[in-house]
Amino acid sequence: MSMLFPRDRTEIAPDAVHVPDWLDPGRQLKLLESCREWARPPSGLRTVRTPGGGTMTARQVCLGWHWYPYGYARTVVDGDGGPVKPFPGWLDELGRDAVTEALGAGAATAAYDIALINFYDADARMGMHRDSDERSEAPVVSLSLGDTCVFRFGNAETRTRPYTDVELRSGDLFVFGGASRLAYHGVPRVLAGTAPPELGLTGRLNVTLRVSGFRAA
DSSP: OOOSSOOOOEEEETTEEEETTOSOHHHHHHHHHHHHHHTSSSSOSBOOBOTTSOBOSSEEEEESSEEETTEEESBOTTTTOOBOBOOOHHHHHHHHHHHHHHHOTTSOOSOOOEEEEEEEOTTOOEEEEOOOSSSOOOOEEEEEEESEEEEEEOOSSOSSSSOEEEEEOTTOEEEEOGGGTTOOEEEEEEETTOSOGGGOOOSEEEEEEEOOOOOOO
């Protein structure tokens, strides 16, 4: 997507900050190559099924700890049963750097040990939800690759208004912690065909980094 005007860093809500173009094209390519490797089986990209029998339209692969509705495990309990892929140390460094960039020095105080990678095709959506299955209040780090999406960031009390819609493009960073750590958020729309051509990616990848707060198993 061409950009006529630079986009400004914005505090969307208390302790929730959007940093446009945080990943330069080279870092986007490196992260995309890693995502493609992580998506391969075993313990690769899967369709997430909800307890009510439905399925999420975004497909997912996990690192460090495997997320399933609504908990964590060390194996892909709702998939092929294999061990979850390891969480690399460089992702922890990336997460800490992201938090420092968005919220300032000292905001990242614990090691990141969970990555949820969600793949969205043109028809995929993510309903309003809270990231509440961790035992840590450390900020959540969200990195976008590929197609632009509408990211809806709300409040900690209800899935409904008030919320703010933010356009997240490839390379954008969004961090939320503190007063907004348990805010509801979702993706109501993906803008197909907006990915940078040099990525060679059709669709959107979202890499979300979290601190589990769990004891090492």
